[in-house]
Amino acid sequence: xxxxxGLTKHYGALTAxxxxxxxxxTGEVLGFLGPNGAGKTTTMRMIAGFVPPSAGRAIVCGYxxxxxxxxxxxxxxxxxxxAPAYGEMTPADFLAFIAAARGMDAAARARRMGAVVxxxxxxxxxxxxxxxxxxxxxxxVGLAQAILHDPPVLILDEPTDGLDPNQKxxxxxxxxxMAPEKIIVISTHILxxxxxxxxxxxxxxxxxxxADETPAGLIAxxxxxxxxxxxxxxxTAAEPVAAALGAVPGVASVEHAPGSLTMTAFPAAxxxxxxxxxxxxxAQEWPLDRLALESGRLxxxxxxxxxxxAA
Amino acid sequence: MSPVAAIVxxxxxxxxxxxxxxxxxxxxxxxxxxxxxxxxxxxxxEQADLAxxxxxxxxxxxxLVPAISMRLWAEERKSGSIELLMTLPVTMxxxxxxxxLAAWCxxxxxxxxxxxxxxxxxxxxxxxxxxxxxxxxxxLLMAGAFLAVGSCISAANRNQVVSFIITxxxxxxxxxxxxxxxxxxxxxxxPELLVETIAxxxxxxxxxxxxxxxxxxxxVVYFALVIGAWxxxxxIVLEMKKAD
Numbered sequence: 001x002x003x004x005x006g007l008t009k010h011y012g013a014l015t016a017x018x019x020x021x022x023x024x025x026t027g028e029v030l031g032f033l034g035p036n037g038a039g040k041t042t043t044m045r046m047i048a049g050f051v052p053p054s055a056g057r058a059i060v061c062g063y064x065x066x067x068x069x070x071x072x073x074x075x076x077x078x079x080x081x082x083a084p085a086y087g088e089m090t091p092a093d094f095l096a097f098i099a100a101a102r103g104m105d106a107a108a109r110a111r112r113m114g115a116v117v118x119x120x121x122x123x124x125x126x127x128x129x130x131x132x133x134x135x136x137x138x139x140x141v142g143l144a145q146a147i148l149h150d151p152p153v154l155i156l157d158e159p160t161d162g163l164d165p166n167q168k169x170x171x172x173x174x175x176x177x178m179a180p181e182k183i184i185v186i187s188t189h190i191l192x193x194x195x196x197x198x199x200x201x202x203x204x205x206x207x208x209x210x211a212d213e214t215p216a217g218l219i220a221x222x223x224x225x226x227x228x229x230x231x232x233x234x235x236t237a238a239e240p241v242a243a244a245l246g247a248v249p250g251v252a253s254v255e256h257a258p259g260s261l262t263m264t265a266f267p268a269a270x271x272x273x274x275x276x277x278x279x280x281x282x283a284q285e286w287p288l289d290r291l292a293l294e295s296g297r298l299x300x301x302x303x304x305x306x307x308x309x310a311a
Numbered sequence: 312m313s314p315v316a317a318i319v320x321x322x323x324x325x326x327x328x329x330x331x332x333x334x335x336x337x338x339x340x341x342x343x344x345x346x347x348x349x350x351x352x353x354x355x356x357e358q359a360d361l362a363x364x365x366x367x368x369x370x371x372x373x374x375l376v377p378a379i380s381m382r383l384w385a386e387e388r389k390s391g392s393i394e395l396l397m398t399l400p401v402t403m404x405x406x407x408x409x410x411x412l413a414a415w416c417x418x419x420x421x422x423x424x425x426x427x428x429x430x431x432x433x434x435x436x437x438x439x440x441x442x443x444x445x446x447x448x449x450x451l452l453m454a455g456a457f458l459a460v461g462s463c464i465s466a467a468n469r470n471q472v473v474s475f476i477i478t479x480x481x482x483x484x485x486x487x488x489x490x491x492x493x494x495x496x497x498x499x500x501x502p503e504l505l506v507e508t509i510a511x512x513x514x515x516x517x518x519x520x521x522x523x524x525x526x527x528x529x530x531v532v533y534f535a536l537v538i539g540a541w542x543x544x545x546x547i548v549l550e551m552k553k554a555d
Contacts, residue, residue, distance in 0.1 A: 048398045050553070073400040080398070084391030086321070088328045093321075100317035101399045145395070 001025055002153055002183045006056030007046050009039075009207075016042045018207040019056065024183045024200075026152070029175060031198035031215075032187035035306055039207040040187040041081045044157050047185070048078040060153055074102070077151035079159055083142030087131030091122050091141045094130060095148060102149045116144045119174060135162035143171065147178070154178070156186045160193060172197045191298045194218075205306040215298070221305075222296030223266060228277050229294055232261045233287035241286055248276050264294070314401045315409045322413030331382075332417065335375065339421045342371055347428065360438050364428055365446040365522040369486055369515055372457050377478035379414050380461020381471045384549065388469045393553055407546045411455075411462050411538075418454040422447065442524030449521030452534035453514055457482050459541035466548040482514075489513030 002024040009017040017039040024030050032040045045051040047058040049065045049072060058065045063072040085094055095116070099109040117123055120140040125133055130141055139162050146154060159175070160168045175184060175197050188194065194201045195215050203211040203218075211218060219225060230245075232238055242256040242263050250271035256263035267273045274293050281288055326332040343364065347353050351363025387393035396406055432438050461478040468474060487493045489510045497506050510516075514537075517530045 045394070050394050050397050052550075070400045070402060073398055076398070078398045080391065080394040082391055084395055086325065086392050087390060088325060089321075093324070097317060097321045098399070100320070101314045101401065103314065103400070 001059075001061065002047070002185070003059040004043075004047065004056070005059070007043060007053050007058060008055040009042050009046060009051065010054045016207050017046070017053075020204065020207075020209045021056075022202060022209065022212060024185060026183055027180055028200055029179050029184045029186065029198045031194040031201040032185060032204065033189070033191070033194060033201055033302060034187075034204040036189065038205045038306075040204060041157055042207075043204070044078075044155050044185070044187060045080075048076060048080075048155050049073055050080070074149075075151055075153050077146035077149065077154045079142045079146040079154075079156040081157040083139045085130045085138065085141055085145070088129055090127050090129055091117075091133075091137075091144070092126045094141065095144060098145050098148055104149060112148055112150060116148055120144050121170075136164060136167050139163055140167070140171075143174075152181075153183045154185070156184070158188060159186055160188070160190065168193075191302060195298060203302065203305050210305050218301050219296035219298055222294075222298070222301045224264070224294040224300060225296035226272065226274075227264050227266045227294040228274050229262065229264045229290075229292050230277070230281070230286075230288060231290040233289050234261065236261065236287050238263065244280065244284065245277065248273060248280060250276060261289075314399065315405050315412075318396070318401070318406065318409035319413045319416070322410055323416060326413075326417050331379075335379065335417075336421050336424065339371065339375055340424055342375075343367070343425055344428075346371070358436075361428060361432055361443050361446055362522070364425070365450060368450045369453065369518060372454055373479060373482055373486065376418065376454060376457040377461050377475045377482065379417065380458050380478055381465055381474035383410055383414060383462050384466040384545075385469050385471045385474055388553075397553060403546045403550055407462070407542055407549065411458060411542055411545075414458050414462070415451075415455050418458065419451055422451055422454065439524065445524045445526050446522040448526070449518050449530070452521070452531065452538075453518045456485075456514060456534050456537045456541075459538040459545070460485065463541045463545040463548060466545045467552065485512060486514045489516045 004020060004022050007017055007020045008015070020039075020043055022030070032043070034040050042051060046053045047060070047065065049069045052066070058072075060072040061075040063075065065072045086097075089097070095113050096109070099113065104112065117126065120143060122137070122140060122144060125137050130138060133141070139159070143156070143159060146156065156175075160171050163171060172193065175186065178184065179197075179199075186193075186197070198215055201211070201213060201215050201218055202209060211221075213221075230241075232241060238256065238259075238261055242254050245251060245263065245265045246254045248265070250268055250273045251265045252268040253266045254263055255266070265273060265277060278291060281291065346367035347361075347364040351366060353363050356363065384393070387396060397403070401409075429443060432443070433440070457478075460481055461474070464478045464481065465471075465474045484493055490513070494506060494510060497509055517533050520527060521530050
């Protein structure tokens with residue numbers, strides 16, 4: 001179990017992280033969301049034992065990072081921001097070094113290195129200096145280093161940054177495969193990633209924890225949640241339709257840009273309006289191109305939560 | 312393999328993947344030879360000892376050792392690999408010690424490669440090999456002290472050139488602490504006890520007695536303490552500034 005108790009970090013007068021608390025259980029993939037400079041990296045560095053907190057502490061599998069750092073670090077796999085490595089080393093030498101420094105014996109080293117190299121497709125660059133590799137390969141070397149000792153807790157700071165869409169998909173798949181037996185915390189500013197891999201999301205801005213929910217729960221906060229968007233066939237007069245939509249019971253408001261054929265009806269809290277609108281459309285024989293129920297927009301939730309903080 | 316051994320091995324291998332190691336070894340050996348034979352008058356003295364060789368070591372180290380120590384921590388910070396190193400299951404003290412030991416082994420290797428001189432002097436005459444061994448030991452200890460100073464200064468800032476210059480300056484003061492150049496600065500106003508303490512800190516006086524073959528435990532302890540103190544300071548500085 002990973003437990004974070006009131007983590008706080010001051011840099012002089014600046015408060016980078018303020019009283020962040022959460023717990024993560026095995027099987028959970030926790031996504032850390034936040035604008036740049038929100039304190040994601042600082043929080044992860046405190047959990048990994050690189051930055052000492054000004055107050056509070058992190059406990060990794062029962063070992064407090066502040067009082068038993070070596071034991072805690074044994075349980076952790078950590079991908080630092082930017083995936084730093086020793087550039088003059090080859091991935092083969094680098095991973096061998098990490099294995100030795102983590103006290104893995106020869107058999108475990110051979111087995112895990114083979115598995116990790118294959119999983120992250122590093123075979124073709126195994127004997128080229130890391131500094132000559134592309135950003136995508138360097139990121140994967142960093143990931144390989146983090147999962148090499150098969151740790152129960154993984155802290156990954158932007159694991160898919162700099163990867164192409166295929167590689168991103170691969171890494172997300174890898175995270176999903178490892179998820180059942182591990183505690184995984186990833187930071188990202190790619191919102192689709194949260195939906196794709198996380199079982200839980202934390203939004204942090206200005207150093208403060210603002211939301212801690214499942215991705216579905218976050219999406220449900222969107223004002224678009226259960227809204228209905230319809231697009232009329234070209235040549236239809238939109239204004240009468242928009243007016244009719246506004247009169248449907250349960251519709252709180254209708255958004256329609258003048259001249260546009262697309263409009264969105266927002267329900268009053270908790271009301272389901274899709275069937276009513278669909279029935280009305282059929283009765284009135286509106287020429288529809290598209291009628292869709294919105295699930296909600298994560299980027300809109302993200303903006304509204306983090307903007308509140310900024311305001 | 313223990314984590315410390317793993318880091319030492321990685322560091323040592325790192326020296327040899329860059330030109331640094333080879334440049335250092337060639338320049339060190341060339342200068343050591345040139346000083347011994349030309350400035351030291353090895354042949355003209357017609358004495359079977361290596362005094363002219365050891366006498367120049369402090370001055371060789373003054374400029375060559377900071378070239379090694381300046382990159383010890385500055386490079387880790389610049390590339391961000393310090394974050395990797397500090398999140399491995401090692402203590403700060405182990406990391407500091409491992410990086411220092413690797414650098415010390417490397418200077419030890421450079422020193423060992425001067426063995427042809429030892430063969431030469433044994434070929435030409437019958438030197439007291441005990442004195443020569445003491446000279447090598449003293450030289451190695453002094454190199455360690457220079458490295459420990461450099462390690463701390465490298466930890467304190469991320470600019471390698473600045474590290475080099477400050478390390479040379481600090482080592483110069485420590486070398487000459489027993490000499491008028493440094494002592495005159497203090498003797499006018501400081502209490503006598505302080506002046507004597509400063510004089511007692513001189514690398515040169517401690518090294519001189521060892522290299523003459525007088526292996527006084529106090530001199531060995533002195534260098535061990537200097538190394539320990541500067542490495543301790545390195546760990547403290549890193550603890551404060553590692554994430555900056």
